[in-house]
Amino acid sequence: MKEKIYRSHVLICTGTGCVSSGSKNIKHELQDELADNNLLDEIKIVETGCHGFCEKGPIMIVYPEGVFYCQLKKEDVQEIVQEHLLKGRIVDRLLFKEPLTEESIPSYKDIDFYKKQHRIALANCGKIDPESIEEYIANNGYEAAGKALTEMTPAEIIEEVKSSGLRGRGGGGFPTGLKWEFAYKQDSDKKYVICNADEGDPGAFMDRSILEGDPHKIIEGMIICGYAIGADEGYVYVRAEYPLAIKRLQKAISNAEELGLLGDNIFSSGFNFKLNIKKGAGAFVCGEETALMASIEGKRGMPNPRPPYPAEKGLWGKPTNINNVESYANIPHIIAKGAEKFSSIGTENSKGTKVFALTGKIKNTGLVEVPMGTTLREVVFDIGGGLTEGKKFKAIQTGGPSGGCIPSNYLDLPIDYDSLLEVGAMMGSGGMVVMDDSTCMVDVARFFLSFTQSESCGKCTPCREGTKRMLEILNRICQGEGEQGDILLLEEFGHHIKETALCGLGQSAPNPVLSTIKYFKKEYESHIYDKRCPAGVCSELSAAFVINKEECVGCGQCVKVCPVDAVIRDKEENYSIDDNLCISCGACAQKCPVDAIKQG
Amino acid sequence: MKSLEELRELRKKVEKEIKMRKDNSAPKIIIGMGTCGIAAGAREILQAVMEEINKRDLDVEVSQTGCIGMCEKEPLMDVKLPGKDRITYGNLKKEDVKRIIVNHIINTNVVAELVIARLEE
Numbered sequence A: 001m002k003e004k005i006y007r008s009h010v011l012i013c014t015g016t017g018c019v020s021s022g023s024k025n026i027k028h029e030l031q032d033e034l035a036d037n038n039l040l041d042e043i044k045i046v047e048t049g050c051h052g053f054c055e056k057g058p059i060m061i062v063y064p065e066g067v068f069y070c071q072l073k074k075e076d077v078q079e080i081v082q083e084h085l086l087k088g089r090i091v092d093r094l095l096f097k098e099p100l101t102e103e104s105i106p107s108y109k110d111i112d113f114y115k116k117q118h119r120i121a122l123a124n125c126g127k128i129d130p131e132s133i134e135e136y137i138a139n140n141g142y143e144a145a146g147k148a149l150t151e152m153t154p155a156e157i158i159e160e161v162k163s164s165g166l167r168g169r170g171g172g173g174f175p176t177g178l179k180w181e182f183a184y185k186q187d188s189d190k191k192y193v194i195c196n197a198d199e200g201d202p203g204a205f206m207d208r209s210i211l212e213g214d215p216h217k218i219i220e221g222m223i224i225c226g227y228a229i230g231a232d233e234g235y236v237y238v239r240a241e242y243p244l245a246i247k248r249l250q251k252a253i254s255n256a257e258e259l260g261l262l263g264d265n266i267f268s269s270g271f272n273f274k275l276n277i278k279k280g281a282g283a284f285v286c287g288e289e290t291a292l293m294a295s296i297e298g299k300r301g302m303p304n305p306r307p308p309y310p311a312e313k314g315l316w317g318k319p320t321n322i323n324n325v326e327s328y329a330n331i332p333h334i335i336a337k338g339a340e341k342f343s344s345i346g347t348e349n350s351k352g353t354k355v356f357a358l359t360g361k362i363k364n365t366g367l368v369e370v371p372m373g374t375t376l377r378e379v380v381f382d383i384g385g386g387l388t389e390g391k392k393f394k395a396i397q398t399g400g401p402s403g404g405c406i407p408s409n410y411l412d413l414p415i416d417y418d419s420l421l422e423v424g425a426m427m428g429s430g431g432m433v434v435m436d437d438s439t440c441m442v443d444v445a446r447f448f449l450s451f452t453q454s455e456s457c458g459k460c461t462p463c464r465e466g467t468k469r470m471l472e473i474l475n476r477i478c479q480g481e482g483e484q485g486d487i488l489l490l491e492e493f494g495h496h497i498k499e500t501a502l503c504g505l506g507q508s509a510p511n512p513v514l515s516t517i518k519y520f521k522k523e524y525e526s527h528i529y530d531k532r533c534p535a536g537v538c539s540e541l542s543a544a545f546v547i548n549k550e551e552c553v554g555c556g557q558c559v560k561v562c563p564v565d566a567v568i569r570d571k572e573e574n575y576s577i578d579d580n581l582c583i584s585c586g587a588c589a590q591k592c593p594v595d596a597i598k599q600g
Numbered sequence B: 001m002k003s004l005e006e007l008r009e010l011r012k013k014v015e016k017e018i019k020m021r022k023d024n025s026a027p028k029i030i031i032g033m034g035t036c037g038i039a040a041g042a043r044e045i046l047q048a049v050m051e052e053i054n055k056r057d058l059d060v061e062v063s064q065t066g067c068i069g070m071c072e073k074e075p076l077m078d079v080k081l082p083g084k085d086r087i088t089y090g091n092l093k094k095e096d097v098k099r100i101i102v103n104h105i106i107n108t109n110v111v112a113e114l115v116i117a118r119l120e121e
């Protein structure tokens, strides 16, 4: 097999984010343009997985120069072909501009968003064609599996993973090597390896991006795990809402089978391994390991008490190792490069890197991978580019619906499992939502709790009833019917549910409420006692908007946008707002061309 | 997959494929693709370069540049070997490409009679 040599590779991101912003059209247009200019023989188009910088999609990178073009439109393609690919002139207007300096940055490597990152799990994402096993192999793929199966004993592999300090990336942070050892020590005719790709946290998409961008890495991680614990079969549990991830994984599995990297007697080691995909129906609780296994078995996805742990009695009663996608994605690197290299990154008790899905009120949203111990400030301001125009940082929410809100005085906190727990938040699977001063923290708590409440499977009472009662209290508070004692009641409920719920869903559901009470108690008190929402979000508790007569130019646009007809025009053409009707939505203030409308 | 050696053999075959996406110390060929260059036949030169590279399975980075003000000497092509001077060849014809690639890139001998400029390292 001799591959043709091209003078240029054009990488187009076809991760889910860029596809929805139109990257497929860009690709087709490029194909047509290259054909028209007789360039198809010289220039290769490569579809890649997510580059992480979804905010700026669709993204294209042109090699050998490594020029990064972003926010492309179909109409831009012709110019790129004519100017760059034909004449070697970089198209300046399509380059990324650093938000702070307005400077355009031609090269991928020099963009702040990427410069501060350290990519292990995402190393190949956006750099290779995920549907080509050859490109994965060209990047040292399957070398670690080969080394593990032919040169290492299972005990040696487990020792290596243990000493790397890798902890589970799915939320709990349990030491991966230790988990493997439990499964390894079980005596059984059959064992299983499971990859948890359920990824239920709202807003999280790191696991999806790894599966879409580098599926072979997960297969390789699972082969190594199977060999280490003595399992000959594995399952990847992916939610059915991830069709592209499933398609690419399916293709990767068949390609690996064709090359004999899955199947019988891999690397002539006598080790057999078979991989299946199981599609999940998207219930949040099915990400919990015992519920997940019940779901694979065809039962209703509900958690079971532990012990027994999956390592003892897992899938179909057999010893099972279950890890998250990102956990497996770190394994080939650890085996190939050694535990020491991996553990040289990070903090005392949290080694390596972590991928976060960065969203909310910041300039550069997207997927970032940083060394453990990076501070929140570095993530928000250096990589994230700071808050959107004119906004002030208020809090950062980590850990999704199981996590908590961290206020600005902890911005210099180094991110790791333990430091986040200490401040009442959580690493979780890696969601990170930045909030500004227009965010109401009571409303945020209510949002996350309503998610967990509706996802509660109903098996245990504390979670089923408790989250419902807490949500009722929060709803009352946001509607201006909060009473003295509500805060105490919320705290009491929260602590009880945490201690008594059957699984992690209930045990962590109160976290968003408890952490916002801890850091933003004043906001709760304003809602309850002053009947006021300081951020102006809860409409029943927000002051009505007022039109400043001096500044008003009488254009009447506010009348048109008001959803409740609260803007009145009198005979003299003076405009005013009826504060009995106003629901404080702010639509008029946003529309006003002269900023004459303010919240009173 | 029978052995680690078999995997490494396969890797050797496919790794050229993606080499250009990594930091590269391969020899570089730069072709003048300004309007003047294209008018003088730079496209054919570029195509001939790609043909040679493919035929000989060479590891060379090919890029383009705009007009450098020597329009009457187009088509122009620069060759830069790692650690060596950047040599500019001019008034090229398609047939010259093979000579330059064989002599300069493969055997590191500059084709003196076609050189019109030299940029020191």
Ligand SMILES: Cc1cc2nc3c(=O)[nH]c(=O)nc-3n(C[C@H](O)[C@H](O)[C@H](O)COP(=O)(O)O)c2cc1C
Pocket (backbone or CB within 6 Å): A167, A168, A169, A170, A171, A172, A173, A174, A176, A196, A197, A198, A199, A200, A201, A284, A285, A286, A287, A288, A289, A290, A322, A323, A324, A325, A327, A429, A503, A504, A505
């Ligand atoms: C309600 C709930 C949802 C969960 N969802 C996920 C998930 O989507 N992905 C995941 O990897 N782990 C999830 N977990 C954690 C798993 O139970 C389990 O700890 C994890 O898959 C172990 O892998 P790790 O050690 O590699 O992190 C969830 C836990 C709970 C309680």
